[in-house]
Amino acid sequence: MKEFLEGSHAIAEIxxxxxxxxxxxxxxxxxxxxxEDLAQMVANGELKSEFVNVESEHSAAxxxxxxxxxxxxxxxxxxSQGLFYMQEVVFNIxxxxxxxxxxxxxxxxxxxxxxxxxxxxxxxxxxAGWIQIYAEDNQEAVDFHLLAYRLAEDKRVMLPVMVxxxxxxxxxxxxxxxIPEQEKVDKFLPPYxxxxxxxxxxxISMGLLADPDYYMETRFAIQExxxxxxGYLSEISSEFNGVFGRDYKDLLVEEYQTxxxxxxIVAMGSVCGTIKEAVDQQRxxxxxxxxxxxxxxxxxxYARIYEVLKDVPRVAVLDKAVSLGGYAxxxxxxxxxxxxxxxxxxxxxSFVAGLGGRDITLESINEVFRRLTAKEVSSDFIxxxxxxxxxxxxx
Numbered sequence: 421m422k423e424f425l426e427g428s429h430a431i432a433e434i435x436x437x438x439x440x441x442x443x444x445x446x447x448x449x450x451x452x453x454x455x456e457d458l459a460q461m462v463a464n465g466e467l468k469s470e471f472v473n474v475e476s477e478h479s480a481a482x483x484x485x486x487x488x489x490x491x492x493x494x495x496x497x498x499x500s501q502g503l504f505y506m507q508e509v510v511f512n513i514x515x516x517x518x519x520x521x522x523x524x525x526x527x528x529x530x531x532x533x534x535x536x537x538x539x540x541x542x543x544x545x546x547x548a549g550w551i552q553i554y555a556e557d558n559q560e561a562v563d564f565h566l567l568a569y570r571l572a573e574d575k576r577v578m579l580p581v582m583v584x585x586x587x588x589x590x591x592x593x594x595x596x597x598x599i600p601e602q603e604k605v606d607k608f609l610p611p612y613x614x615x616x617x618x619x620x621x622x623x624i625s626m627g628l629l630a631d632p633d634y635y636m637e638t639r640f641a642i643q644e645x646x647x648x649x650x651g652y653l654s655e656i657s658s659e660f661n662g663v664f665g666r667d668y669k670d671l672l673v674e675e676y677q678t679x680x681x682x683x684x685i686v687a688m689g690s691v692c693g694t695i696k697e698a699v700d701q702q703r704x705x706x707x708x709x710x711x712x713x714x715x716x717x718x719x720x721x722y723a724r725i726y727e728v729l730k731d732v733p734r735v736a737v738l739d740k741a742v743s744l745g746g747y748a749x750x751x752x753x754x755x756x757x758x759x760x761x762x763x764x765x766x767x768x769x770s771f772v773a774g775l776g777g778r779d780i781t782l783e784s785i786n787e788v789f790r791r792l793t794a795k796e797v798s799s800d801f802i803x804x805x806x807x808x809x810x811x812x813x814x815x
Contacts, residue, residue, distance in 0.1 A: 536777020
């Protein structure tokens with residue numbers, strides 16, 4: 421059923437349809453509306469779930485870890501410093517192979533305090549063992565939660581999934597969203613049947629001490645499962661299309677006007693809508709430009725990216741995060757996908773934009789295309805304010 425909803429309300433509706441048995445979260449902007457709605461749904465009897473109020477994000481993550489370990493479908497959501505406060509437990513959830521689903525309403529990291537959007541929070545935890553998928557709009561954010569549960573609970577996977585949606589831009593943005601009927605959700609997402617669980621009748625232990633004789637194999641197993649999940653994403657996406665009629669192809673990347681492109685921007689999240697508009701405008705002027713949108717950041721689709729970009733002369737990677745003292749994080753993985761191949765772009769430049777919620781406008785995107793010349797640049801910031809730089813940095 422199509423409804424005109426705020427993004428957060430749409431996420432609450434689809435999470436309700438997924439029937440989690442335990443929900444726990446701590447309020448933090450801009451994630452709060454999601455769990456406010458879920459708490460109200462539980463109070464109204466619309467969602468048969470245990471909503472556990474906690475005193476911190478660390479506790480919320482611990483509650484869903486425990487719920488999942490006991491064999492229950494679970495859900496949590498957070499943003500920014502909240503995700504960092506969860507960090508210890510986030511690593512534990514992946515290491516224990518628990519299929520937790522979390523919404524990350526992407527928000528900048530302090531200090532200085534900033535509540536607006538960039539992708540620094542989730543990208544900083546890219547090595548935690550969670551699958552990460554990034555939505556461009558609220559319809560995708562809704563659908564990706566369904567896909568996340570199916571993937572996480574797949575017996576071949578058993579890894580947590582983080583659905584990343586840009587804070588405020590999507591969480592507080594109003595869009596027409598198709599909320600699937602409950603019968604279709606139940607068809608696509610059957611009741612959770614765990615491979616293993618904590619049960620006094622059949623006791624097991626989870627998360628035990630692993631000395632050097634055992635620890636390394638646990639990391640290897642997660643790494644191999646991540647690689648294999650690239651194929652499972654495609655398989656589950658195809659099944660999703662059969663039930664709901666929306667086709668996300670392999671759920672790894674989206675190609676937009678890349679076939680004959682001479683310049684391509686690589687990016688993730690809601691900014692891709694602006695990039696598509698800029699591409700359309702430039703195409704109308706005869707410019708051969710395109711967009712490669714990354715959907716799955718972990719596992720990273722190295723082979724797919726190479727296939728799309730191998731014949732493109734110039735590539736720009738646009739990050740909404742920064743690795744201070746190093747290369748911008750998305751650009752590192754894109755360059756790794758292209759490194760050492762016989763064919764590939766002559767220029768792969770890296771740009772950083774939108775930090776702390778600064779608007780990325782059509783002019784910003786056109787500036788990236790303008791700077792994408794024969795000279796490669798690394799982590800070049802777009803839309804800096806010279807007057808503030810002089811005040812802050814003395815230049």
